[in-house]
Amino acid sequence: MTIKDYLEDKRLAVDRFLDEVAPAAVTPPATLHESMRYSLLAGGKRIRPILAIAAAEAVGGEAPGLMAVACSLELIHTYSLIHDDLPAMDNDDYRRGKPTNHKVYGEAIAILTGDALLTMAFDWISRPDLMKGCDPARQIRLIQELAYGAGNRGMVGGQVLDIQAENRDIDLPALQTIHKHKTGMLIRAAVRMGAIAAGATERQLDDLTGYAEDIGLAFQIADDVLNVIGTREELGKNPNTDAERGKKTYPAFYGVDGARQLADECVARAVRRLSSFGPTADPLREIARYITARKH
Amino acid sequence: MTIKDYLEDKRLAVDRFLDEVAPAAVTPPATLHESMRYSLLAGGKRIRPILAIAAAEAVGGEAPGLMAVACSLELIHTYSLIHDDLPAMDNDDYRRGKPTNHKVYGEAIAILTGDALLTMAFDWISRPDLMKGCDPARQIRLIQELAYGAGNRGMVGGQVLDIQAENRDIDLPALQTIHKHKTGMLIRAAVRMGAIAAGATERQLDDLTGYAEDIGLAFQIADDVLNVIGTREELGKNPNTDAERGKKTYPAFYGVDGARQLADECVARAVRRLSSFGPTADPLREIARYITARKH
Numbered sequence: 398m399t400i401k402d403y404l405e406d407k408r409l410a411v412d413r414f415l416d417e418v419a420p421a422a423v424t425p426p427a428t429l430h431e432s433m434r435y436s437l438l439a440g441g442k443r444i445r446p447i448l449a450i451a452a453a454e455a456v457g458g459e460a461p462g463l464m465a466v467a468c469s470l471e472l473i474h475t476y477s478l479i480h481d482d483l484p485a486m487d488n489d490d491y492r493r494g495k496p497t498n499h500k501v502y503g504e505a506i507a508i509l510t511g512d513a514l515l516t517m518a519f520d521w522i523s524r525p526d527l528m529k530g531c532d533p534a535r536q537i538r539l540i541q542e543l544a545y546g547a548g549n550r551g552m553v554g555g556q557v558l559d560i561q562a563e564n565r566d567i568d569l570p571a572l573q574t575i576h577k578h579k580t581g582m583l584i585r586a587a588v589r590m591g592a593i594a595a596g597a598t599e600r601q602l603d604d605l606t607g608y609a610e611d612i613g614l615a616f617q618i619a620d621d622v623l624n625v626i627g628t629r630e631e632l633g634k635n636p637n638t639d640a641e642r643g644k645k646t647y648p649a650f651y652g653v654d655g656a657r658q659l660a661d662e663c664v665a666r667a668v669r670r671l672s673s674f675g676p677t678a679d680p681l682r683e684i685a686r687y688i689t690a691r692k693h
Numbered sequence: 694m695t696i697k698d699y700l701e702d703k704r705l706a707v708d709r710f711l712d713e714v715a716p717a718a719v720t721p722p723a724t725l726h727e728s729m730r731y732s733l734l735a736g737g738k739r740i741r742p743i744l745a746i747a748a749a750e751a752v753g754g755e756a757p758g759l760m761a762v763a764c765s766l767e768l769i770h771t772y773s774l775i776h777d778d779l780p781a782m783d784n785d786d787y788r789r790g791k792p793t794n795h796k797v798y799g800e801a802i803a804i805l806t807g808d809a810l811l812t813m814a815f816d817w818i819s820r821p822d823l824m825k826g827c828d829p830a831r832q833i834r835l836i837q838e839l840a841y842g843a844g845n846r847g848m849v850g851g852q853v854l855d856i857q858a859e860n861r862d863i864d865l866p867a868l869q870t871i872h873k874h875k876t877g878m879l880i881r882a883a884v885r886m887g888a889i890a891a892g893a894t895e896r897q898l899d900d901l902t903g904y905a906e907d908i909g910l911a912f913q914i915a916d917d918v919l920n921v922i923g924t925r926e927e928l929g930k931n932p933n934t935d936a937e938r939g940k941k942t943y944p945a946f947y948g949v950d951g952a953r954q955l956a957d958e959c960v961a962r963a964v965r966r967l968s969s970f971g972p973t974a975d976p977l978r979e980i981a982r983y984i985t986a987r988k989h
């Protein structure tokens with residue numbers, strides 16, 4: 398199976414799970430559920446859930462509740478996009494080629510939709526039916542990881558730093574701190590949660606954490622590069638918005654070619670972190686390489 | 694101990710816990726943590742955590758992690774106030790007598806502060822240090838209750854219904870559905886979580902759930918009445934804002950006197966629900982009576 402087939406296969410499984418488990422659009426409060434589904438089923442790459450699944454496969458153990466664990470990460474990611482797109486934040490009109498949530502449902506519903514998706518992430522990873530067979534102590538650990546990666550010391554903390562850095566002259570270490578938190582911590586949580594769900598040893602967890610940190614950085618650099626060189630069609634949103642907003646990016650420090658090279662180095666380092674794993678970690682290896690090759 | 698002393702005593706314990714466990718304002722990202730503390734330590738009544746503590750006392754069993762459980766509810770409540778006050782929602786400038794979060798930190802930080810507090814609630818009730826001694830299976834159940842009460846089928850669902858009802862002619866059942874979710878479900882979660890933390894039997898949990906539903910309604914009716922008759926000093930915010938916004942309230946359906954009578958009936962029913970409990974449930978009984986007597 399090629400990595401493209403693997404990603405497509407897992408993406409469809411994630412989409413199917415999200416579609417089945419998210420509340421139906423006719424269930425009251427219907428507007429809220431419709432809005433949640435609008436953003437959740439808007440066709441993302443599902444990279445975080447796929448990383449969780451691939452990490453569990455790399456470890457190889459039974460992982461009861463893995464789909465709920467994986468998809469809880471997509472709920473968090475989706476809520477963060479909805480809030481990020483709000484007029485008070487990035488004020489984006491398009492996302493994944495469609496009007497942003499607040500353009501369709503209004504700002505108030507968009508804020509609440511984000512809140513509901515965030516809360517639902519913790520609902521799903523604590524639901525007895527979805528997590529059947531998962532040891533409660535392991536489940537608590539998964540919840541800890543999600544809260545840590547998504548919260549003040551993780552993603553939200555990074556978003557605050559990102560806002561504060563707009564139109565200010567920040568240096569490279571400050572940029573790295575922003576990205577380590579804003580994108581890196583949830584990717585780290587995804588890989589770790591998949592590994593923990595499958596009963597990883599501490600050694601395995603350490604290696605996979607290193608892998609996650611490296612690809613998180615590669616992912617962000619690649620995103621920054623795409624923002625400069627991508628077209629509206631490829632990105633599903635307007636290109637070059639970072640520069641227009643005065644956001645500091647990796648290409649701004651290194652140039653496009655330098656940034657690309659840096660991303661390649663991160664990918665190589667990530668793959669080396671998996672040296673103790675056999676072929677079960679091949680999807681993780683391929684995903685790392687795919688990050689810098691993608692067009693959107 | 695009078696109920697006033699009891700409430701004051703527990704309120705101080707909650708304030709102390711929140712102050713100690715919430716990240717210090719100097720810890721990076723400092724602005725986020727400062728903003729979280731600004732709203733969290735703004736001197737609320739702490740009624741939800743106190744209800745959780747009083748429910749645990751009524752049951753009487755050991756309740757490891759009770760303060761974290763109780764305070765997770767205040768984190769949820771505080772985040773909901775911050776998001777509710779935003780210009781896109783209620784657009785309130787004052788809360789608890791102080792400028793609202795977004796008036797001080799701006800809208801973007803206010804949104805993220807709410808997101809961080811919401812996430813931190815799930816962090817606290819899954820943290821090994823704060824929940825030490827709590828059985829993991831029980832802990833999962835507590836997390837389920839919190840997610841259910843706070844999310845799309847609970848508080849956030851009610852907020853969506855509330856927004857949709859503004860300036861529309863809704864009937865009494867619709868108003869009841871709004872309040873049952875918007876305020877009721879988190880109060881219900883508070884009482885149930887306290888009871889579960891203390892190892893309540895199913896029978897005890899049923900009785901306490903009934904109590905919680907009754908006082909939740911009484912609380913909302915009393916709030917509506919206060920919004921009409923309270924002064925700015927008593928409320929810490931502008932009075933009569935509901936009518937100005939075209940919000941339907943209990944006094945609008947029943948008149949102020951009729952609404953007060955209805956609240957009293959709810960309180961009496963709530964107290965009757967506790968008939969199988971002995972004196973350990975006295976604080977719960979007194980809290981029910983206090984709801985309709987308070988001035989803010």
